[in-house]
């Protein structure tokens with residue numbers, strides 16, 4: 001991973017805390033923002049020294065409205081916008097506000113707790129915590145619905161290729177689009193399905209996580225509709241969560257992407273359907289309660305923000321590079337960073 005990027009490409013590990021904070025109205029927030037940028041850098045450096053083998057890190061994303069309120073640089077990242085709801089005939093991906101998002105990872109829960117606590121101490125005076133999800137690794141990487149989640153994620157150097165902005169938006173190279181949705185599942189209804197029907201919902205076998213052959217996989221299965229082609233992938237870091245007293249069992253869907261349009265394509269297929277009306281059957285058992293797009297800038301962006309040295313205008317982009325030839329001819333990297341640049 002390029003050293004200047006936040007830790008967007010790591011695997012999700014065993015525990016995570018996901019936090020969304022919104023700035024309060026009519027308050028000066030610039031100093032708190034500087035302090036939180038400094039804290040995020042401090043936390044990552046400190047955890048890397050103190051607990052190098054625990055996968056501890058904290059990634060901060062900034063929402064569209066907050067970007068404007070904080071007078072962050074213009075022009076904005078090319079595909080940064082307020083997430084527009086995706087309205088299907090039966091299911092809807094709603095849009096909710098989020099100013100700052102924290103993706104706190106650590107195999108040790110104590111580390112996650114301490115990082116969340118430090119963030120809260122800085123933001124409490126000027127902002128409100130509107131979401132806090134404690135995600136955990138469920139058995140061998142399963143969603144709470146019992147199916148392994150993450151198998152078709154890009155691996156190795158392809159993670160940087162699909163997860164991080166490249167040469168198509170040089171001012172923000174090394175950054176990433178972060179899209180999150182908190183889903184709540186109707187586990188009672190899903191668990192009432194016979195095994196072969198559950199498997200048809202995902203298009204994969206439950207126990208062994210094997211993909212169904214194309215001629216068997218239903219066209220309304222999750223894997224049929226979320227797969228929008230080999231050139232369009234994202235890095236998913238979903239983790240399940242569960243609360244017995246509120247009976248809220250769910251999936252925190254979290255994706256890092258080099259282009260937000262890829263996520264939108266997937267959501268359109270899932271919620272509106274492909275063809276229209278053939279929507280994702282997973283949605284009959286899963287309801288999104290939030291939906292927000294954030295932008296994850298580089299560490300040097302955070303450092304400059306902490307020092308009050310961010311330029312109000314990003315340098316003008318270089319003329320578009322000639323697309324580099326794909327290594328194996330299978331990837332259309334015309335508007336993305338060449339994988340060579342990460343080697």
Ligand code: HEM
Nearest residue numbers: 143147148149150151152183223226227251253266267286
């Ligand atoms: C209810 C929330 C969700 C759950 C429980 C879930 C779970 C899963 C599972 C179990 C798989 C199969 C194994 C794998 O490849 O990871 C999968 C695949 C996938 N999901 Fe989801 N998912 C959810 C929402 C989403 C959303 C909102 C998107 C996109 C915006 C998405 C994109 C994908 C993609 C791209 C694949 C790989 C498809 C393939 O190439 O076969 N998922 N998901």
